[in-house]
Amino acid sequence: MKKLIAFLMALTLVLSLCACGPSKEEAKKSDLDYVKEKGTLIVGITDFAPMDYKEKGSDEWVGFDADMAKEFAKSIGVKAEFVEIDWDNKIMELNGKSIDCVWNGMTLTDEVTTAMDCSNAYCNNAQVVIVPKDKADKYKTAADCKKLSFAVEKGSAGKDVAEENKFNYTEVKNQATAIMEVAAGTSDAAIIDSLMAAAMVGKGTSYEKLTYTAALNSEEYGVGFRKGSDLVAKINDFFKNATKDGSMQKIAETYKIQAALIK
Amino acid sequence: MNTFFEYFPTVFQALNEGFLQTLKIFIVTLLGALPLGLIISFGSMSKFKPLFAVTKTFVWIIRGTPLMLQLLIIYYGPGIILQENVWGQGETGRFIATIVAFIINYSCYFSEIYRGGIQGVPHGQQEAGQVLGLSKSQIFFKITLLQMIKRIVPPMSNEIITLVKDTSLARIIAFQEVIWAGEAFLKASNGVPSAIWPLFFTGIYYLLFSGILTILFGLIEKKLSYFRS
Numbered sequence: 001m002k003k004l005i006a007f008l009m010a011l012t013l014v015l016s017l018c019a020c021g022p023s024k025e026e027a028k029k030s031d032l033d034y035v036k037e038k039g040t041l042i043v044g045i046t047d048f049a050p051m052d053y054k055e056k057g058s059d060e061w062v063g064f065d066a067d068m069a070k071e072f073a074k075s076i077g078v079k080a081e082f083v084e085i086d087w088d089n090k091i092m093e094l095n096g097k098s099i100d101c102v103w104n105g106m107t108l109t110d111e112v113t114t115a116m117d118c119s120n121a122y123c124n125n126a127q128v129v130i131v132p133k134d135k136a137d138k139y140k141t142a143a144d145c146k147k148l149s150f151a152v153e154k155g156s157a158g159k160d161v162a163e164e165n166k167f168n169y170t171e172v173k174n175q176a177t178a179i180m181e182v183a184a185g186t187s188d189a190a191i192i193d194s195l196m197a198a199a200m201v202g203k204g205t206s207y208e209k210l211t212y213t214a215a216l217n218s219e220e221y222g223v224g225f226r227k228g229s230d231l232v233a234k235i236n237d238f239f240k241n242a243t244k245d246g247s248m249q250k251i252a253e254t255y256k257i258q259a260a261l262i263k
Numbered sequence: 264m265n266t267f268f269e270y271f272p273t274v275f276q277a278l279n280e281g282f283l284q285t286l287k288i289f290i291v292t293l294l295g296a297l298p299l300g301l302i303i304s305f306g307s308m309s310k311f312k313p314l315f316a317v318t319k320t321f322v323w324i325i326r327g328t329p330l331m332l333q334l335l336i337i338y339y340g341p342g343i344i345l346q347e348n349v350w351g352q353g354e355t356g357r358f359i360a361t362i363v364a365f366i367i368n369y370s371c372y373f374s375e376i377y378r379g380g381i382q383g384v385p386h387g388q389q390e391a392g393q394v395l396g397l398s399k400s401q402i403f404f405k406i407t408l409l410q411m412i413k414r415i416v417p418p419m420s421n422e423i424i425t426l427v428k429d430t431s432l433a434r435i436i437a438f439q440e441v442i443w444a445g446e447a448f449l450k451a452s453n454g455v456p457s458a459i460w461p462l463f464f465t466g467i468y469y470l471l472f473s474g475i476l477t478i479l480f481g482l483i484e485k486k487l488s489y490f491r492s
Contacts, residue, residue, distance in 0.1 A: 042353075047450055048450065049451045049452075054452070056273060056455070057273075081352070083352075084437055086434070086436070086437045089339070089435075092335075092343065095343050096340075096343050098342060098348050098352070176450045177449070183459065199450075200450055200451060201457075204266060205456035206458040207457055
């Protein structure tokens with residue numbers, strides 16, 4: 001019995017040591033200095049056309065967000081480096097410093113804005129309903145969709161919308177899985193970003209029989225940084241300048257999303 | 264069906280690259296965990312009580328929690344607690360964190376298999392060694408180890424084939440192994456319109472690889488059957 005108590009005490013001691021937490025002086029260093037010192041801005045992304053994706057046979061990340069990120073990195077004198085992340089872990093990636101910002105068509109939801117410091121919105125978006133083509137006529141508005149079972153991405157803006165509308169929904173790993181659920185018939189419908197929907201379903205894809213209908217809300221995209229980061233002010237300036245000199249519009253036109261830009 | 268043949272080369276290449284990463288985890292984990300497991304098994308058979316207690320607790324924690332959770336803690340833990348990403352940036356950092364987690368996890372499982380193998384060798388054999396005047400290390404290497412190896416082949420092959428499939432857990436920290444590569448095609452990627460079949464196709468890789476391993480272990484078992492005449 002004594003041994004057991006001694007062992008438990010030792011265990012508590014070890015655990016309490018682990019819990020000491022962040023060292024104070026490190027946290028004081030400015031995020032901008034940290035990035036400049038490394039010489040790279042590491043951008044957390046997922047494969048998400050037309051925001052971040054690779055052309056066939058190319059190893060370079062392109063897309064509206066990717067091109068803007070390269071420009072932004074240039075403006076603060078560093079190189080942009082892209083790292084594919086698991087979208088669920090974006091906040092952990094950011095806080096663990098394996099990335100410096102999340103810039104991937106990220107909807108500014110409450111969850112996002114409380115966990116990160118975000119830039120001003122730069123792009124409009126909507127959440128749309130994905131249904132099989134032959135049933136599309138029946139589901140034009142949110143009210144029509146009440147009886148459907150939905151698949152939504154875990155922790156996404158689509159999930160928030162489903163909740164608001166009191167839909168019957170299941171949370172799945174990501175937006176791609178949500179669409180697969182509809183294609184496989186395991187869910188009646190899915191809710192995903194309109195920009196992504198436009199790129200994912202239709203002719204030539206595995207989802208030829210799917211289409212998107214009702215737009216459930218309108219929302220905005222922003223870029224996320226660590227809490228307290230001074231890069232946020234930098235990026236807002238950058239967006240302002242890029243809008244003024246027309247470079248943002250030009251990049252948007254390259255990827256055909258100019259209609260969604262916020263001026 | 265046309266599109267299948269049109270895009271197959273691109274998908275095949277991407278999956279091959281992914282599977283190379285899977286193989287890398289597999290090989291490095293084995294290289295690390297096979298010896299480390301033996302060391303841990305000595306700890307769990309130690310007569311020195313504190314070492315015994317520490318090893319047993321360690322094995323209990325590692326075997327008692329999911330590998331997926333260990334990956335998350337090992338990769339994100341240091342950055343969040345110390346405010347410093349100890350693993351280095353990019354793909355290399357993720358790979359190192361992945362194999363650290365895998366080696367620790369698998370060496371604990373291996374250690375128990377080793378322990379069973381060592382303790383399964385009849386005690387009389389060690390006594391016989393002592394009578395013949397062999398030293399402790401001679402007894403271990405020449406008598407115990409030799410017989411242990413052939414005893415542990417079936418349970419080890421089981422564990423190693425599990426490892427083949429467990430490598431897919433590394434995708435939780437965005438290490439781009441073959442399942443990740445397959446999933447990437449669910450969305451339009453690399454100029455290929457969104458497609459579901461690449462994800463299912465990854466199963467072929469696992470099947471082929473575990474098939475090869477099964478044959479290999481069958482051969483090893485046959486080769487090691489020398490004590491039964």
